Each structure stands twice: as C-alpha cells, then as structure tokens.
Amino acid sequence: MTEPAWPVLRQGGTGPNVTALQYLLRGARDQWRTLAADGVFGPATDSVVRGFQSVAGLPVDGVVGPATWQRLTDGTTIGATVREGSQGEYVKAAQTELLKHGDLKTAAQVDGIFGPDTDTATRRFQERVGLMVDGIVGPATWRQLISRPGS
Template sequence: MSRHSRTPRKVTGAVAVASAAAVALGGLLAGGPATAAPRAQTVAQDAGRQQHAVTAAYPSVTRAEVLRRAAKWLTANNGGPVPYSQSKVWSDGYRQDCSGYVSMTLGLWKPGPNTVGLAGDRSLTTPIRLGSLKPGDLLIDASGSNTTRHVVIFEKWTDSSRTSYWAYEQRGTYGTTHRKLSYGLNAGSEYKPYRPVNISDGSTPAPPPPSTGSWPTLAKGRTGTDVRTAQYLLAGRGYRLAADGVFGSDTDAKVRAFQKARGLAVDGVIGPKTWSALVRTVKKGSSGPAVRAAQIQLNAHGRNLVVDGVFGTATDAATRSHQRSRQLAVDGIIGPVTWRSLVGG
C-alpha cells in the first residue's frame, strides 16, 4: 500500500531536476528525517522520473535477481524482516511499504513509485494474463485508498492446481513476508497481474534459497495461534500461564520476565530475538508444552494432529511433510529453521 499518490504535473528538463534536488538537500541541511514531506516527495519522484526518461531506461533485472532482492529484506533488520512504514525509508533508500519494496527489487528510482503508479505507468509494467505469471511478476490492487491498495511479488505456484502461490510482500504489522497467497485468483478480485517492463528471463540461474519465513511480531493486544504458540513456549521455559491465545497483561509480564532473564531488551514485544530465545528443539520422543506449540503450528499449516504434547509417530510424519513442502532438510526435527518456517510461514 502506498500513502502518497504522485500528482500529474509538467516537469521540464534540468530545471525541475535541480529544483527537486534543492528541496531534498534543504531537508538534509536542516537536519530533517530520512523521509520527506508528501509534497516534496511527490515533486522529487516526478523529477526523478523525468531524469530517468531523458538518460536511460531502467536497468534490466533478471527474475532470479528480483527474488534474491525480495528475500534479502526478510532478514535485513538484524536477522528479522524490514518493518512496514508508509513514511520511512530503509537504509537502501527505498520506502518501507509494499510499493517501495517492489521498487527496490526492480531497481526503480528511490524511494519508489506508489502502487497506482506501478499499475498505471506503462513504462514500468504491462498487464498480462494470470496464466502467464512468471517468477518476479506482480499482482496489484490499485483501487481504493492507501489503506487498501497493495502489490505482491509472485514467486511460483504452490502446486499444479494453481489455487494459490508463493509470494513476497511488505505488509502492515509483519513487514517483509514470504507466504502462500491467493490474491487475484477469484473472479472479481481487484488484484490484477502485471509484468515489470525491465524484467528479463535471463539464463536459467539457480533458484533463490528456500525461504524459512519471517518471525511475526507479537505484543499486548494480539490474539491467535501465534500468541498461543508463544504461551506454550513460555510455559516450556518455566513460566506458568494459560495458553488461551490472548496476549494480555499476564502474558506481557511473563514475556518481560523471560526477556530480562535472557539479557534481551525488556519491552514485552516478541520479535525475532525473543522468538529465537523462546523456541527449543523437539523431535520424536519429546514431550511437554513446546511439543504442543509445534503441534498447533503444524495444524495451522493443514495437518490434523491431536494437541497432546507428545511427539509421536503422527507428529514426526507431519513435521517431515512440512519440511518437505518448504524444501528444508527432512529429518523430523523441529529446530530453529523449522520453527521459523512454522511460525513465520
């Protein structure tokens, strides 16, 4: 989703480029933040577009490189995903929302066009059929407001039925994510398929390494399976609390106590570092709350296990099936990588 739409305006030659540069430089000299005001950002983007149009087309990028760049943001924030923001830019100069993320993968101007621009500017993308989707192509919802518009990067179909696909996206709360989606596959969907103009098939490079997902960020007020998972993991670390899937005051207090005991930042937020400290390796023969946590996550991925806290034959088989589907080492052991693919997938 993109907060700022580019207002169409005539910009001529070097004068407009110089003016936009002066605006940006003035902000830097004034000691302002890395993000520009919406109006200044709009002018700078327009000027940047004009400069690109005069000098050269956007550099060609292979599909494999687009996916490699997309995966990079999954761990760019000290091992965790780049946080979502419609107003901030990451260290590489690109805006931290969905369209800025896509712009980064395609090597477009910084901080990046918005979602409407990606869908409507034929120098950037061209509409295609769903059946023509290839790795690195886009599915864009350019309708509505900045809270509903969105763009995702297609990676591959999940199977031959083509009822869902793997995609990269930059989304609210979670930041950079790699997960299964079905946007655009239902009749009447606002999501439409597009092909970036500067993307190329290239030679047949090796596919990017399989994603292991990205840790979700949990804090007071959150609910659901991931919260229940964290509660079971806390119980497995000796902190007694109800695994009710509600991140309330008791869970907040237990998280803070755990963080303090582990020398982590005590903020009550379960992010990548706290998740990494919470999870423990479980395998066939293991039992206890951590196994329950694994079982509810496996069920969230389509398995049908009894959540009894016993890592038996059925849990072992479900673990191996999950690992196989995510192209992980198939050993039946739920260690850090498999945990992240379960919770972050």
C-alpha cells in the same frame, strides 16, 4: 531459501502464534507453567514475555520480535528442539503450529506427545517448505512454522 520474517506479537494479539508463544514460555521456566495457552496476548502473557526477556538478557519491552523468537527457539533454551519421543510444552507449541498449517488435522492432536502423527506432520511440513526432512523441530523448522501464515 529466503528466511521469512518473524511475526511481531504484542499485547492485544490473538491466534495460533500467540498460543505457540504461550506454550514456549510455559516450557522455558517452571514458574511460567500457569500461563494460560489461550491464544490471547493479555497482561499475563505480557508479564511473562517481559520476564523471559529479562532472564534472556534481551531488551524488556513486552514485544515478541525477532530477538525474542530466536532466543525461544534457537536450541539454547532447554527443550526447544523436539523430535519423536519428546514431550511437554515445546511439543504443544510445535503441534499448535502444525495444526495452523493443516499438517495436524484436529486440536485433539495438540497433546504434548511427539508421536508418529506429529513426526509425520513435521516431515510433511518440512518437505513442503523445502527444509531438510528429518522430523526434528529445531531452529530452522521453528522459524518456518511460526513465520509462515497458516493454510
């Protein structure tokens, strides 16, 4: 399977990928939990992206491209791999992406609790895009969720 290209996000961007990014950043460090997950890549998101890039040893440019996405989702960031029973900001990021793809039906399901509905949605998405169907949102599933356009 060919890996889809990571989207490139920067200040001025909007949409579900920005919301998912904001949740991922909120989950990466307690001090970033106040970042609004509003889907708008404004100055506050730019500042936190730059902080993450600095901490992660990446070039600090405020642009979320392949290296930043990979570091946020590769499993080396504590909590980035989520599955049934997981809770928190990373789950909200996965749920935001599953909603974008139509696998979750309502925004109310973006609650940060990886329960049976999120598990079913994850498995449905994995099957549809040709991934191993295990209900785990790890590096390969993150890439497909974030890189593919929504339905």
